[in-house]
Amino acid sequence: MRTNTSRADVRTWVQASILLFLGLYLLDSLLTGQINNYVNTDRFGWVPWMGTLILLALGLISFYEILRPPKRAPAQEPDHDHADHDHAGHGHDHTAAPSWLKLILVGLPLLIGLLIPSKPLGASAVAANGVSSNFSSLGGSTAQFAIPPKDRNVLDWVRAFNNTSDVKDFVGQPADLIGFVYRDIRFDGKPQFMVARFTISCCVADAAALGVIVQATDAANWTADSWVHVTGKFDSQTIDGRATPVLLADSIVAAAQPDHPYLYP
């Protein structure tokens, strides 16, 4: 029935495999929580689920089409209604498998996902993107003032600093923060680093870095990108001519990377 289809058959197998395995890769990311490295799962967790379910459906139907017993030649089939005729007619789609170029391009995300270890954006991504040290790119809100100081995360604090007329109001307030260590030239020669987090609204495409300056005698011992748990009290220092809150650390301990590495504004 088919001629010269062996090469096309290979491509049909590859096509079905990419669909199915891309679906399985996404399913694995969703089940292991790795998806949190890429997507705001609080608000948009349904998006990768939708993609996963469609991919698995497409992959399974493709394998079903490949593996089902070959159809009788259309000529032998008696008295077909039109709908079924179309279905048999689409048998020739198998020979129109995607070209190798398409297969390689669409397979690329799967390869990258499988070969490169999954990591959330970290300190080196801040360097490329610029940390928003003036905090002003955040939407105005006063909800964070309702949160007790010890329960505020980096985002809540930065918002609080951003919505106050005098940062000296924060002097003496206790804080308990988890984030990764970030340094740039502003901290050269100072016993300081930033405890930083990325915020994402949708996915890492809109990631923005935020941070709180931490001061500690052993600040230099903490390597960039390592996750730390910092507790202490705020003080106000003048940095670049601006009154800036600085967290004087009582304790800094190594922390595990949180399940949700990004904060969701």
Add this chain to the structure above:
Amino acid sequence: MDVGAFVATFSTRFLGIFIEAVAFLLLGTLISGLLEVFVTNDDVVKLMPRNPIAATIAGSMLGFLFPVCECGVVPVTRRLFQKGLPVSVGITFLLAAPVMNPIVLASTYAAFGFGPILIGRYVISWVMAVSIGLLFSFQNHPQRLINPSALALISGGSAEATTVPMQRMALVPGFKKALKLAGDEFFEMGRYLVVGCFLAALMGTLVTQQQLQALASNPVNSVLVMAGLAFVLSLCSTVDAFVALGFARTFTTGSILTFLTFGPMVDIKTTSMYLGTFRRKTVFYMVVLPFLISVLAGIWMNLNVKF
């Protein structure tokens, strides 16, 4: 930045954009497959008004019927072209649907509430999509706008299939065929999406946003910067309102509107997908016209409207 850190950052960005976008592309190809088997060419011709202006306006509202963002709209539009939709109406649908649909209406409302941004986004997008569509309706040979392979490829490899009157299929074989078609079209469109995500991730990794902040309050420069940012970031139109919210305090209101009207129509990944459907010349106009209109609208609002 060393190579290891670059690869890690790039791959995270690439996969993040891809995972979000691919879900909507898949939804689009699925809708496209279902259209193919359950909607006949007659239905499309019957539903569309004869009058070109009325048809173009109807095309701008079609997004409320097929709620797709800019990743999903391209396969649906290609399918509608194949079903006999006039090219100018299709272009209007293509440009309008990523904004004129219930999901984006909800997300824009959630981010900005009912106010100048929401109203401005919808009015400007609608005017852009309809006027550009009408402009294309003056082309006497609409088929010259479309990449000929785009029509042939989606009908299973043979161009003549586009002229065969299709019957509505029965439910179960119809669904099976729709899935098979979606699987094929996913590879057709998916390659452009991958290229687009790749470039967007590369730019996102290399371009520093701090440099852009300096231009945030200038009425002209801020608009140009936000247009460029919309193109480069290639955000999904269903979520770009939340991202724009992050810029709303520093950047001018006109530039936020440019971001929200230009971005859904034109960005790196949609341009890449347009090239798979339209001729290069058509794509050129589909990029330049929205750019000019949205930038002029943004600058005009900055200079003349008090918010």
